[in-house]
Amino acid sequence: MRDVATLLEALPYIREFHGRTVVIKYGGAAMVDPELGQDFARDVVLLKYVGMNPVIVHGGGPEITAYMERLALPVEFVDGLRVSDAATVELVKMVLVGKVNKDIVLLINRHGQPAVGLCGDDGLLFRAARRPAPSGRDIGFVGRIEHVDVDVLLHVAQDYIPVVASVGADREGNSYNINADEAAGAVARALHAHKVVFLTDVAGWLRDPADPASTISEAGVAEVSAALETGFAGGGRVTGGMRPKLAACLEAIGGGVSSAHIVDGRVPHSLLLELFTDAGQGTKITTGYASVAG
Secondary structure, eight states: HHHHHHHHHHHHHHHHHHTOOOEEOOOOOHHOOOHHHHHHHHHHHHHHHOOOOOEEEEEOOOHHHHEEEEEEEEOETTTTEOOBOOOHHHHHHHHHIIIIHHHHHHHHHEEEEEEEEEEGGGGOOEEEOOOOOOOOOOOOOOOEEEEEEEEEHHHHHSSEEEESSSSOOOOOOOOOEEEHHHHHHHHHHHOOOOOOEESSSSSSSSSTOTTTOOOOOOOOOHHHHHHHHHSTTTEEEOTTTHHHHHHOOOOOOOOOOSSEEEEEETTHHHHHHHSSSOOOOSEEEEEEOEEEEO
């Protein structure tokens, strides 16, 4: 009976989201654990079957780091962003566009829906510019997205599931490594998506990064903005990879996306649990102001 109850619980959400676009940032444990990867692909295919329009945006941090270490390239992060010299950007493009993107496409294809791989260079999807870290430090060829041309995405999404690697170029043709969280937020904003979901390796946005039980189940943009400005959220620090995720949530919601979700990609089918159940599974960020500790 629990299976029936779960289906009935999901029904109003399926009805509400039919025909809507959801942008999913695929990353974290879900990308490196084969079983979680299979779960993710099945979830995405199910979204398409029930009438939603999923768009996948991905990075590939662990694989990039592994190849950098094999080639004895220095690995360094500042404010959650990878320091990227010219050699690093060349490797990032090779790994993300040539390997990770195609692995994701093949995985989705195997579960019954055709997917098409893209990167920011395809159809002039991303126009990027060089950006420093939030602390002001020069981190090399790390880009911020100035513009998203959604034409290619809209054409592909009519018949396929778009899978977008987070690299792009500027007007002069210089390539940039773009943080996948930022890319997902920019794509969601440009598409006027209904939701954007970030898969990560923690339970959600935590008040105390050392306490997995301190998940903030819901927060408003005012609280997120204050936390990014001060570095704190209700007594807990906002550091590392959570900072670009929260910034991307604000970018998306500021562009009309109804809500942004940070969910634990280590949990099987976390995407469906967050979208189609009352309790959800991570942190939901909306235009509201109240927050509730989960």
